[in-house]
Amino acid sequence: MPRLQQGFTDPQTGRQYWADFVWRLDNGRVVVGEYDGMLKYVDADMTAGKSIRGVVNDERARESAIIRAGASDVVRFGFNDVLNRTPLLVKLFEKGVLRSGARIAQIW
Known part of the structure; x- marks a missing residue:
């Protein structure tokens, strides 16, 4: 089962980021799941006046920070x-969260 809205602190900047879903695997890997809705790219209330390119660049920087903070991988869906x-x-x-034959009910 994933943990929801778990915080990660970037060791370079000290900035806190919240991940939508976090799976801590038996092998020690930490896989973050991020739900990508379209509104965050086009809704003026969510973009803070940034272009789509700016929002995408912020998302890339955010993902890098989460990796630096200890996540092994990020899955976007x-x-x-x-x-x-x-x-x-x-x-x-593909990221090792599920085993062969698993059903979606097993991850939520």
């Missing part, structure tokens, strides 16, 4: 991945 299930299951399987 969107609405269609969740709705269709198989794309999400494949992404989580």
Whole structure:
């Protein structure tokens, strides 16, 4: 089961970031799952006046900070991945969160 909204502190900047989903695997790896909604790229209330490119660059910097803070990997998924299930299951399987034959009910 993932932990929800877990904080990570960037050791370089001291800035705190919150991850949507965090799986701590038996082998010590920490996999972060990030739900990517489209609004954060286009809604003026969420972009702080930045262009889509600026928002994407901020997301890349955020992901790098989470990795520096101890995450082994970040899995990004969107609405269609969740709705269709198989794309999400494949992404989580590839990162070691799921074992072969797992069902989505086992990760939520």
